[in-house]
Amino acid sequence: MNRREFLSLSALGGAASLALVAEPGPAAATAVPTSASIVIVGAGAAGTALANRLARRLDGAKITIIDPRREHLYQPGLTLVATGLKPASYVVSDTARWLPDGVTWLPERVAAVDAEAKTVSTQGGQTLSYDWLVLAPGLVLDNEAIEGFSLDLVGQNGIGALYAGPEYAARTWSAASAFTREGGVGIFTRPATEMKCAGAPLKHTFLVDDIARRAGNAGKVEMIYAAPQEALFSVPIVSEKVRMLLEDRRIGTQMQRTLTAIDPGARRATFATGNGTEEIDYDYIHVIQPQRAPDFVRQSGLSWADKWVDQGWVEVDRQTLRHLRYPDVFALGDVAGVPKGKTAASVKWQVPVVEDHLVAAIAGGEGTATYDGYTSCPMITRIGRAMLVEFDYNNDLVPSFPGVIAPLEELWISWLMKEVALKATYNAMLRGRA
Numbered sequence: 150m151n152r153r154e155f156l157s158l159s160a161l162g163g164a165a166s167l168a169l170v171a172e173p174g175p176a177a178a179t180a181v182p183t184s185a186s187i188v189i190v191g192a193g194a195a196g197t198a199l200a201n202r203l204a205r206r207l208d209g210a211k212i213t214i215i216d217p218r219r220e221h222l223y224q225p226g227l228t229l230v231a232t233g234l235k236p237a238s239y240v241v242s243d244t245a246r247w248l249p250d251g252v253t254w255l256p257e258r259v260a261a262v263d264a265e266a267k268t269v270s271t272q273g274g275q276t277l278s279y280d281w282l283v284l285a286p287g288l289v290l291d292n293e294a295i296e297g298f299s300l301d302l303v304g305q306n307g308i309g310a311l312y313a314g315p316e317y318a319a320r321t322w323s324a325a326s327a328f329t330r331e332g333g334v335g336i337f338t339r340p341a342t343e344m345k346c347a348g349a350p351l352k353h354t355f356l357v358d359d360i361a362r363r364a365g366n367a368g369k370v371e372m373i374y375a376a377p378q379e380a381l382f383s384v385p386i387v388s389e390k391v392r393m394l395l396e397d398r399r400i401g402t403q404m405q406r407t408l409t410a411i412d413p414g415a416r417r418a419t420f421a422t423g424n425g426t427e428e429i430d431y432d433y434i435h436v437i438q439p440q441r442a443p444d445f446v447r448q449s450g451l452s453w454a455d456k457w458v459d460q461g462w463v464e465v466d467r468q469t470l471r472h473l474r475y476p477d478v479f480a481l482g483d484v485a486g487v488p489k490g491k492t493a494a495s496v497k498w499q500v501p502v503v504e505d506h507l508v509a510a511i512a513g514g515e516g517t518a519t520y521d522g523y524t525s526c527p528m529i530t531r532i533g534r535a536m537l538v539e540f541d542y543n544n545d546l547v548p549s550f551p552g553v554i555a556p557l558e559e560l561w562i563s564w565l566m567k568e569v570a571l572k573a574t575y576n577a578m579l580r581g582r583a
C-alpha cells in the first residue's frame with residue numbers, strides 16, 4: 150500500500166464507521182404517536198431499511214412487512230460469487246435477522262393491490278387494509294424473453310446468468326472458469342430494459358478477462374461485450390473511460406445488439422440489431438435477463454402509463470418517491486419509476502426521503518427531504534482494482550470522497566469499497582443506521 154492509498158483508507162475507514170455507528174437520526178428523534186397502519190411490500194434492501202427506521206420514528210403504528218422469502222440476499226456480492234471470489238453463502242442471511250421488534254413480518258407473496266380500496270391481498274388469501282403503502286418488491290427477471298434460455302441451463306453449455314441468485318451465480322462461475330481455462334469466444338450481454346446495477350455486466354466482463362489473463366490465457370479468449378444501447382455507460386465521461394479500458398484490453402464491443410435467443414446445443418446467440426438479426430457463435434455467454442416490475446404491480450394501475458410501458462415501474466415523483474396519483478402510496482428501490490437508481494446505493498439515499506415524507510404526513514405536516522437520483526457503481530475492472538463511479542439525475546459525478554477517491558481511476562481503495570466496505574454499509578443500511 151502506498152502512502153496515498155493508506156491515507157485514503159484511513160479516510161474511508163473514518164467515513165465508513167461514521168456511517169455505521171454515528172448516525173443518531175431516527176433513534177434520537179422523538180417518536181410520533183399514531184395508530185396508522187403501514188404496509189411495506191418486500192423485505193429486501195429497501196423495505197427492511199425503511200421498516201427499521203419507521204419502527205424508531207413512530208410510536209403505536211401497525212407496521213406490516215410482507216415478503217415470502219426467508220433468505221435475505223446481498224445482491225452486490227453476486228458479481229464476486231460469479232467469478233469464484235466469494236462462496237454463494239457470502240450473499241445469504243436470514244430475513245428475520247434484520248427485522249425490528251414492533252414490525253410484523255407476513256411471509257407471504259403479495260398477489261394484488263387495490264389502491265382505491267387501500268388493500269393488499271396475498272396469494273395465501275389474506276387481505277390487509279392500509280393507511281399507507283410502501284411498494285419495495287424489487288424487480289423480476291424475464292427469463293422467457295430470451296428464446297431457448299431457461300435457468301436450468303445455467304452452468305452448462307457455456308451459459309452464465311449471475312443475476313438469478315446465489316446458486317446461479319455459483320453455476321455461472323463453473324461455466325466462466327471453464328472458459329478462462331479453455332478459451333474461445335465469450336459474449337457478455339446486457340438487456341434493453343432498465344436494470345439493477347447497470348455496471349454489473351461490465352464488471353463480469355472485466356473480471357472474466359482478468360482471470361483469463363492471470364491464467365496466461367489472454368491469447369486463447371476472444372471477448373465481446375454486446376449491448377442494446379448506443380453508449381457503454383449512461384454518463385458520457387464514464388462511457389469514454391470504459392471505451393478506453395475495453396480497447397486497451399482488446400475486448401470487442403457490439404453495440405445496438407439485443408439478445409433475443411440462444412441455441413444452447415449449438416452455442417449460438419441471436420441478436421436483434423435494428424436492421425434485422427445477427428448470429429454469433431460462442432463458447433461462453435453471460436445472459437442478463439430483461440427486467441420488469443412484478444406482475445402484481447403492473448396489474449395494480451400504479452405503474453406509469455406513458456413511460457416504461459413494457460416494464461411497469463411505479464409512477465412516483467422522482468424527488469419524493471411518492472405516487473403521483475395516490476399520495477398514500479410510495480415506491481422504493483428497484484420498482485420505483487425514476488430515471489436513475491436501481492442500486493443499493495440509491496436505496497440508501499431514497500429510504501430517508503420516504504421516511505421523512507411518511508412520518509411528516511402522519512404527524513399532519515409535509516416532508517422536505519428530496520432524492521437527487523444518487524446512484525453508485527463500484528466498477529470492478531480487475532481483481533484488486535475498481536472505479537468508484539457515483540452520479541445523480543443530471544449525470545453529474547458526485548464523489549463521496551472528493552480529493553481522496555478519484556472516480557475515473559482504477560484504484561485499490563475503490564476495490565476495497567466493493568469487496569469489504571460495501572457489505573458493512575449495506576448491513577448498517579438494513580438496520581436503518583446508514
Ligand SMILES: Cc1cc2nc3c(=O)[nH]c(=O)nc-3n(C[C@H](O)[C@H](O)[C@H](O)COP(=O)(O)OP(=O)(O)OC[C@H]3O[C@@H](n4cnc5c(N)ncnc54)[C@H](O)[C@@H]3O)c2cc1C
Binds near residue numbers: 349
Ligand atoms: C448482480 C448484481 C450486482 C449488484 N451490484 C450492486 C452494487 O455493486 N452496488 C449497489 O449499490 N447495488 C448493486 N446491486 C443492486 C441492488 O442489490 C438492488 O438495487 C437492491 O437490492 C434493490 O433493493 P430492493 O429492496 O428494491 O429490492 P430487493 O433487495 O431485490 O428486495 C425485494 C424484495 O421483495 C420481495 N418480493 C418480490 N415480490 C414480492 C411479492 N409479490 N410479495 C412480497 N414480497 C415480494 C423479494 O422476495 C425481495 O425480498 C446489484 C444487483 C445485482 C443483481
